Amino acid sequence: MRPTDFLPIFGWLKTYSRSDLQGDAFASAITAILLVPQGIAYALLAGIPPQLGLYASILPPMLYALFGTSRTLSVGPVSIAAVMIASALASPEISALHQPEQSAVMLAAETGMILLLMALLRMGSLVNFISHPVLTGFTSGASILIVFSQLPPLLGLAKFDCTWSLGCYADTVRTANPAAAATGFCALSLLILFGRPLTGLLKKTAMKPAWITAVSKCGPLLAVALGAAAVNRFDLHTDYRVATVGPIPAGLPALRFDMGDYAHWRLLLPYAVLIALVAYVESVAIAKAIANLKGEKIRPNQELFGLGAANIASALSGGMAVAGGFSRTMVNFSAGARTQLAMLAASGLVALALMFFSPYFAAIPKSVLAAIILVAITPLIRLKNIVDTWRYDASDGLAEGVTLLGVLVLGIEEGITLGIVLTLISYLRITSHPHIAVVGRIQGTEHFRNVKRHEVKTWRHLLLLRVDENLTFANVNYVEEFITDQLRRQPDIRHIVLIFASVSYIDSTALEVIEGLNDTLKNRNITLHLSEAKGPVLDKLQKTDFLGHLKPGKVFFRTQDAVNELA
Incomplete structure (x- = not known):
């Protein structure tokens, strides 16, 4: 194994250039602007102290930069992981422990260990077991829950217990706090203005695209700065009961980990498994999308290791579970990031902010953070996608x-x-x-096509069947029933040719059923033949007695050869 296989950072450092540094430096500043408010907001969304989100924005991106294969993926706190953490902490058996902070850190540790175990077992292909429609439906549903969960802090409503289902929002909405609601809606308006309206306006100027991205993504930082200034200037917290973040410990987190007890770990394990799966699938999907734009390659198993190391680092530094964030990654990419040095620098800026500016975070209104979450999460609600998926494939849509x-x-x-x-x-x-298609020959050619789709020539005593799937225990009985049904419809058939052009594998159960079918056909004076069987299939069949039992049936190289001899 080459060093770059395990530490991809050495690969891009060898070719690092001055132009790369310029792009990374600019992107790091823009990404850091998002990391600070999002880190605080997503920690509060998860129901844990805000510093856990900031801690998860420092060391985890650095570890991913060392081990991850995406050059622009932004790893840190994300909304979907936050709502899954909140769901875990709200479960009766875990909430009864009254240790939300320790539980969140332990979830990050378990998530990291699960991802590392998956990497060790080379389970990168596991991403295929969660289909895109399921992930989209999950993301949309979780986003809707997040929207509902942020309405109380946005409006300054009294806190109420939420079980993370629609039933928890059925209670009568309590009286809103006018000052908090005004602060929240001002922040919401500012963030919306900094979205498409400002971007569209700036595009009409001569400003460079990277600077347009920089300006338009300053909305969250400006919103929290103005919100905190308003709280301090007008005493909104003391005089008007506007909820704020509260004191955040200054300085970098200490590297330590409270092991807890076995029962605690066991209770958290099912939630950690799902967080690990969703974090991996979403992160790889984002990384692949960006890699395709840049002509790069993502290695799924190495991504497992990178994300696992990032979550372990988050737990050791007292942070929450992390994953690749879509909005931050797109901002990082649009701002000109060339390599993971951009995230290394962004993490450094977050660390500096935590060391020197944490007293200013205490006055940030929770209503402003709720507005930031709402603007970030709303694009993830894709209800129309369900209709589009249903039109293409009803089962996926369902x-x-x-x-x-x-x-x-x-x-x-x-x-x-x-x-x-x-x-x-x-x-x-x-x-x-x-x-399975009953096929015939198109006149004047040697092409064989489905009789239901094309005008083809067929033969009274010859039945050509094309099987378009591997033969296994799960489907071979269906194939047998299909053949029996065709013989019932065409009693004059004397030869059946199974076209195996699309068959790459036949398991032992399927082979046994085909052997039994061959014996049944012989008793009815019908001969079974094969055509266009692939080399690996023939190699396996030659290890058995099947080809001997098939006689007088034959294995034809081409379907046309079978027609020439049998028609």
């Missing part, structure tokens, strides 16, 4: 819709689990009913 409803009605973990189960059931249903 899985996406059920996942969303499951998250809203049953809860975070139950919703995504339901979606994954539905996807697997749909996959099993499809694979157990493979596409």
